[in-house]
Amino acid sequence: MINIVLYAPEIPSNTGNIMRTSMASNTRLILIKPLGFELSDKQLKRSGLDYLKDTNYIIYDNFSDFEANHPGSYYLISRYGKKTYSDETYKSDEDIYLIFGNESSGLHPDILRKYKEKAVRIPMVANARSLNLANSVALVVYEALRQTGFSNLSLTEQIKGADFIDKVTE
Numbered sequence: 001m002i003n004i005v006l007y008a009p010e011i012p013s014n015t016g017n018i019m020r021t022s023m024a025s026n027t028r029l030i031l032i033k034p035l036g037f038e039l040s041d042k043q044l045k046r047s048g049l050d051y052l053k054d055t056n057y058i059i060y061d062n063f064s065d066f067e068a069n070h071p072g073s074y075y076l077i078s079r080y081g082k083k084t085y086s087d088e089t090y091k092s093d094e095d096i097y098l099i100f101g102n103e104s105s106g107l108h109p110d111i112l113r114k115y116k117e118k119a120v121r122i123p124m125v126a127n128a129r130s131l132n133l134a135n136s137v138a139l140v141v142y143e144a145l146r147q148t149g150f151s152n153l154s155l156t157e158q159i160k161g162a163d164f165i166d167k168v169t170e
Contacts, residue, residue, distance in 0.1 A: 002027045002090075002144050003070070004137055005099040007107055009064065014103065015105050017134035019055045025141055026152045029057040032066055036102070063111060072097055074115050077140055078107055079130060081121035085140045092148035098140050103133050155158030 004022055009015045009031065022029040060066040072095030075088060089128075090096050101107035112119060122136055130136070145153065154160045 001150070002141065003030055003072075004028070004141060005030045005032065005066065005097050006102075006133075006137075007032045007099060007111070008034055008036070008102040009133070010103045011133070012037035012042075014029045014132065014134045016052070016156050018137050019057065020051045021141060022057065022136070023055040025052040025145060027056075027141060027145075029055060030066060030070070031057060031059045032060065032063055033061050037057075060156075063108070068090050070095065070097060074118050075101055075140075076107060076119040077101075077114060077122065077136060078112060079121055079124075080112060080116075080121045081119035082150065083120055084123055085120040086143050090144040090147045092151060096144055096148075098137070098144065100133060100137060106130070 002025070004018060004027055006015065006018065006029070009018075015031070015037070016129075019029060021027075060069070073091070074084075074097045075090075076099045077085060078101065099107065099111075106112075120140075122131060122139060124131065131139075145151075157164060161167075
């Protein structure tokens with residue numbers, strides 16, 4: 001299973017957007033405290049739309065508790081990664097944990113040092129520090145999903161029907 005891990009997220013609208021991505025991509029979301037908002041926050045709900053109730057998520061008090069409960073393959077998404085997220089190989093037969101730091105300071109240096117061999121980066125121009133967290137999550141999650149065959153995801157339109165566009169009249 002692919003897991004999105006947010007370490008100390010600060011901005012509710014980013015987390016709401018990520019919850020929506022998590023639900024739509026059939027991935028699990030793991031939030032590690034401290035959170036910079038309450039889960040009842042209006043911005044979180046607005047950005048997550050009506051998908052929040054269907055999102056599979058867990059909250060941990062700290063990174064150690066998360067580690068103790070989730071063995072698997074950890075991938076730290078960081079500007080300090082030595083290879084790109086798309087050069088990594090994500091395997092469908094393992095639990096994959098895509099770990100993202102918070103918006104203002106990223107991942108704690110102790111976590112980065114511990115897993116530095118599994119740190120990957122999103123390519124950017126040299127003078128950019130980062131992309132928006134929700135955008136970064138979407139990029140990396142869908143690359144991992146692509147590599148694992150988009151398992152348990154619909155490859156055709158299901159809600160309106162695969163032939164909907166042919167039936168639309170102006």
